[in-house]
Amino acid sequence: MVEIDPWSSTTYKNYARLRDEFGIQEFTRDLWNDLPNPHKLLRRNVVFGHRDFRRIKRAIEKKQPWALLTGLMPSGRMHLGHKMVIEEVIYYQSIGAEIFIAVADIEAFATRGYTLKEAEKLAKEEYIANYISLGLKPDSCQIYFQSKREEVKDLACLLGKKVNWSQMVATYGFSSSTNMIHIFSPLIQTGDILHVQLEKYGGVRPTLVPVGVDQDPHLRLCRDIVQAHRLFNVILTRERRIGIMGLSITCHSFLSTSYFTFTKCLCPSSSF
Amino acid sequence: MVEIDPWSSTTYKNYARLRDEFGIQEFTRDLWNDLPNPHKLLRRNVVFGHRDFRRIKRAIEKKQPWALLTGLMPSGRMHLGHKMVIEEVIYYQSIGAEIFIAVADIEAFATRGYTLKEAEKLAKEEYIANYISLGLKPDSCQIYFQSKREEVKDLACLLGKKVNWSQMVATYGFSSSTNMIHIFSPLIQTGDILHVQLEKYGGVRPTLVPVGVDQDPHLRLCRDIVQAHRLFNVILTRERRIGIMGLSITCHSFLSTSYFTFTKCLCPSSSF
Numbered sequence: 177m178v179e180i181d182p183w184s185s186t187t188y189k190n191y192a193r194l195r196d197e198f199g200i201q202e203f204t205r206d207l208w209n210d211l212p213n214p215h216k217l218l219r220r221n222v223v224f225g226h227r228d229f230r231r232i233k234r235a236i237e238k239k240q241p242w243a244l245l246t247g248l249m250p251s252g253r254m255h256l257g258h259k260m261v262i263e264e265v266i267y268y269q270s271i272g273a274e275i276f277i278a279v280a281d282i283e284a285f286a287t288r289g290y291t292l293k294e295a296e297k298l299a300k301e302e303y304i305a306n307y308i309s310l311g312l313k314p315d316s317c318q319i320y321f322q323s324k325r326e327e328v329k330d331l332a333c334l335l336g337k338k339v340n341w342s343q344m345v346a347t348y349g350f351s352s353s354t355n356m357i358h359i360f361s362p363l364i365q366t367g368d369i370l371h372v373q374l375e376k377y378g379g380v381r382p383t384l385v386p387v388g389v390d391q392d393p394h395l396r397l398c399r400d401i402v403q404a405h406r407l408f409n410v411i412l413t414r415e416r417r418i419g420i421m422g423l424s425i426t427c428h429s430f431l432s433t434s435y436f437t438f439t440k441c442l443c444p445s446s447s448f
Numbered sequence: 449m450v451e452i453d454p455w456s457s458t459t460y461k462n463y464a465r466l467r468d469e470f471g472i473q474e475f476t477r478d479l480w481n482d483l484p485n486p487h488k489l490l491r492r493n494v495v496f497g498h499r500d501f502r503r504i505k506r507a508i509e510k511k512q513p514w515a516l517l518t519g520l521m522p523s524g525r526m527h528l529g530h531k532m533v534i535e536e537v538i539y540y541q542s543i544g545a546e547i548f549i550a551v552a553d554i555e556a557f558a559t560r561g562y563t564l565k566e567a568e569k570l571a572k573e574e575y576i577a578n579y580i581s582l583g584l585k586p587d588s589c590q591i592y593f594q595s596k597r598e599e600v601k602d603l604a605c606l607l608g609k610k611v612n613w614s615q616m617v618a619t620y621g622f623s624s625s626t627n628m629i630h631i632f633s634p635l636i637q638t639g640d641i642l643h644v645q646l647e648k649y650g651g652v653r654p655t656l657v658p659v660g661v662d663q664d665p666h667l668r669l670c671r672d673i674v675q676a677h678r679l680f681n682v683i684l685t686r687e688r689r690i691g692i693m694g695l696s697i698t699c700h701s702f703l704s705t706s707y708f709t710f711t712k713c714l715c716p717s718s719s720f
Contacts, residue, residue: 285605285606286609329598330595334557340625341628350613356635359613363628
C-alpha cells in the first residue's frame with residue numbers, strides 16, 4: 177500500500193503507482209500542448225498528474241475567468257520545491273489565472289509550533305519577497321493569511337458538518353493524541369480552496385490547485401466535501417442558488433525524485 | 449457512574465452525587481448571604497453548586513469589574529429553563545456584572561440542523577426579545593452571534609492546540625460518526641467564554657458562567673484548556689504578559705427536577 181502523508185517528508189518513488197492507487201490521472205500531452213507557450217514544468221512531465229484539468233483548459237481556450245489557489249506554510253527557509261510551484265503559478269498568472277496565495281499560518285501554529293507573528297514575519301520576508309522577485313505580479317494576486325480571512329474559517333465550520341471523525345482518520349491517520357487544531361486544519365484548507373468561489377472573491381469559476389503529490393489527501397477531502405454538500409459540478413442549482421464548481425488539480429513530482437528533470441529546468445540552454 | 453451529556457435531555461436526580469463525582473462544590477449560604485438583595489434562585493438553593501464563586505464574591509465586595517457570560521442555542525421555543533437562567537443574569541447585571549450573551553448559532557447549525565439565518569431569526573424573535581421584556585438591560589450588555597465574532601473563532605483555533613482527540617472523547621463521548629463541526633464546537637464555546645477577557649472586551653477580570661449542570665463538561669474542558677495554556681489564575685505572568693484568569697461557575701438544577709422550588713419562585717408572595 178502507498179501512504180501519502182501531507183505532514184511528513186516522505187519521498188515517493190513510483191508516481192505511476194500513486195496515480196493508479198489514488199485515482200490521479202496522467203497529465204498527458206494533449207492537456208498542455210495547446211496552451212500559450214506551455215511551461216517547461218508541463219512539457220517535461222514534472223507536472224505528472226491531474227484531476228479535472230480539462231475544465232481549466234476549456235476556460236483558457238474560451239477566455240473565461242478562472243482562478244488558481246496555492247498555499248505556503250511558513251516554516252524554515254524557502255527551497256527549490258517552493259520555487260518549482262511558484263514558477264508554475266507565475267506561468268498561469270501570465271495566461272490569465274486570478275491568483276490566490278494562502279499563507280497557512282494557522283497550520284504552521286498547529287503543526288510546527290510557530291506563533292502567528294513569527295509565521296507572518298517568515299512568510300513575508302522569506303517566501304513572499306522571493307515569489308515577487310521570481311516574477312509573481314503582486315498587483316493581480318491576492319496573498320492572504322488564513323488567520324485573518326474570516327470567510328475561510330467560516331467555510332471551515334460550515335463544511336465540517338458533512339465530514340466525520342472516521343473520514344478524517346481514514347484520510348490522515350489521525351490518532352487519539354492528535355491535537356484539535358491539527359485535526360481541524362484540513363477543514364481550514366478546504367475553506368481556503370473554496371472561498372475563492374464566493375461572490376466577494378470573484379464568484380463561481382473553475383479553480384486550479386497545483387500541489388505536490390503529498391498534498392493530495394487535502395484535495396481529495398475537499399472534493400468529497402464539495403460532493404457531500406451537493407456543490408459538485410453545480411453552477412446554478414434547481415433553486416437558482418449559485419453553488420461551487422468542482423476543483424481541478426495538478427500534481428507535480430518532488431524535487432527529491434525528479435531532481436534531474438528539475439536541474440534541466442534551471443539550465444537556460446535546455447530547450448526540450 | 450453518572451454521565452453528563454450537554455446535547456441530550458437527560459434529567460439528573462441526585463445533585464449531591466453530581467457534585468461529588470464531578471468536583472462541583474456546594475453553593476453554601478455564606479457565598480450568597482452578603483450579596484446585595486440575594487436573588488431567590490440563590491436563596492432557595494436552585495443554584496446548588498459552583499466552582500470558584502468566591503472570586504466573583506470578592507469582586508462584588510471590592511467593587512472591582514467582573515464579567516458574566518451566558519449563551520443561548522436558538523432551537524425551538526424559549527421555556528421556563530431559559531427564564532430561570534436569564535433571571536439569574538438580570539440579577540447579576542443589577543449588581544454590577546458586565547453581561548455577554550453568546551448566540552450559539554454555529555452549534556445550532558452543527559447539532560440541530562438550523563441554517564445560520566434561521567438561527568439568527570429565532571434568537572432575535574424568540575429569545576432576545578423575551579430576555580429584554582423580562583428585564584435585561586440591552587444597553588449595558590453585549591449580545592453577539594458566535595459566527596460573527598472573529599475573536600471567538602480565533603481563540604477556538606489557538607486554544608485547540610492543547611486538547612487532543614482522546615480528551616474530547618473522554619469529555620463528550622464522541623464517536624467515529626460524530627461530524628467535525630460538532631467535534632469542534634466545544635472549542636468555539638471555549639472561545640466564547642475566554643474572549644471576554646481579551647483587552648478589546650474589557651481585559652482580564654473574574655468571569656462567571658452560570659449554567660445548567662448539563663453544560664458542566666464544557667466548563668471543565670475550558671478550565672483544563674486555561675490550565676494547559678498556563679493562563680490559569682495568572683493575571684500578570686513573569687514576562688509581564690497579561691494572561692486569562694480562571695473561571696468561576698455556578699450550576700443550577702433543572703426545571704424537571706426542581707420544578708417545585710421553581711414554581712415557588714414565580715409566586716411574588718413567597719419570601720423564603
